[in-house]
Amino acid sequence: MKTLHLRLALLTLVVFTSFNYKAISQVGIGIEPDDSAMLDVSSTEKGMLTPRMTSVQRLAIINPANGLLVFDTDEIAFYFCDGENWNKLIDENSSSNFTGWAQYADGTYTSVSPFSLAASTKVTLPNDASSINDSQIPSDISTFYNSTTSKVLGRNGDGFNVKIEFMVRPTVNINTTLTVSVDIGSPVGEVCYNDFTTAKGIGAEHYYMNSFNVHTLDTWEANGGTIKIESNYPVEIYNIQYVFTRTHKAR
Numbered sequence: 397m398k399t400l401h402l403r404l405a406l407l408t409l410v411v412f413t414s415f416n417y418k419a420i421s422q423v424g425i426g427i428e429p430d431d432s433a434m435l436d437v438s439s440t441e442k443g444m445l446t447p448r449m450t451s452v453q454r455l456a457i458i459n460p461a462n463g464l465l466v467f468d469t470d471e472i473a474f475y476f477c478d479g480e481n482w483n484k485l486i487d488e489n490s491s492s493n494f495t496g497w498a499q500y501a502d503g504t505y506t507s508v509s510p511f512s513l514a515a516s517t518k519v520t521l522p523n524d525a526s527s528i529n530d531s532q533i534p535s536d537i538s539t540f541y542n543s544t545t546s547k548v549l550g551r552n553g554d555g556f557n558v559k560i561e562f563m564v565r566p567t568v569n570i571n572t573t574l575t576v577s578v579d580i581g582s583p584v585g586e587v588c589y590n591d592f593t594t595a596k597g598i599g600a601e602h603y604y605m606n607s608f609n610v611h612t613l614d615t616w617e618a619n620g621g622t623i624k625i626e627s628n629y630p631v632e633i634y635n636i637q638y639v640f641t642r643t644h645k646a647r
Contacts, residue, residue, distance in 0.1 A: 446474070454482065494645035498530035500541045501637035507563065507601075510632035515568075518626040520546050521560070521576070523636050540640035547620030548578065548638070550612025553646025558588070559607040559639040560623060566594045566602075569629040576606060581619030594631075609643070 422429040427438035437444055451470040462479035474485040486493075503526030505511040511522055525543035533540070540556075541548055548558065558578070566572040573593045577586040590606045612621075623638070 493535040495642055496532045496534040497639060497641035498528065498533045498540050499637060499639045500525040500543070501527040503527055505634040505636060507634050510565070510634040511636075513625065513627050513631050513633055515627060515629050518624055521562070521623045521625045521633075521636060522546075523638060534642050534645070536645070540642075541638060542620070545620065546622055548623065548640065549620055550616040551646045552612065552614045552617045554642060555609065555611045555644035556640055556642040557607060557609050559605065561605045561639075562636040563634050564594065564602050564604055565600065565632040566598055567630045567632060568598065570597055571595060572627055572629040572631055574604070574625060574627045574631065577624050578621045579624050580616045580621045584615045586624065611644075
């Protein structure tokens with residue numbers, strides 16, 4: 397009899413153990429779990445909260461697993477880890493937040509007090525960005541242009557349009573040629589050359605505008621881009637402004 401009772405106890409333990417193992421292999425809250433789900437939650441009144449933390453706390457996670465999901469309270473967005481990098485989850489309308497434009501206008505040089513450019517002297521085109529319109533700037537950057545360093549900022553992989561505008565008056569020669577370029581530093585140097593020749597006469601006002609598309613790679617990101625100008629004869633320049641439009645966000 398004792399042997400029978402022992403066998404029944406062992407059988408009960410085995411069944412109970414097997415049942416609990418199956419029970420904890422899948423969890424259903426408010427619903428019978430689907431066969432494909434480890435966790436199945438159902439409710440018509442409440443939601444599910446993922447771990448919430450600041451950006452600093454998220455980035456401090458050691459060796460985050462591939463697929464790890466958290467809610468960043470600084471960014472007000474979900475982030476998941478792909479095993480190497482954190483990726484922000486966006487909705488179908490959020491991609492437009494990463495494109496946009498901003499305008500930077502110089503306030504120092506005017507028609508009354510222009511910038512005097514000497515002949516055959518290459519200089520950085522001045523723009524103190526005293527007037528800025530950045531209401532449509534992409535949501536993930538603070539500025540396109542650093543007026544302190546006169547650098548056009550960029551990130552490896554970004555694509556954007558650069559528009560340079562100013563007024564120019566030749567002071568010596570009717571047919572004066574200006575060359576505008578962007579210097580992104582070593583090892584590339586100057587890119588995006590554009591020539592402009594005046595033809596209206598000495599002292600006549602000419603409108604310069606050049607718009608071009610670029611993709612900023614690692615050199616531009618590391619050094620920034622400086623807008624350079626050179627003229628074969630002396631000229632006066634004023635009403636300088638830049639408009640930058642990002643058309644593609646680096647992945």
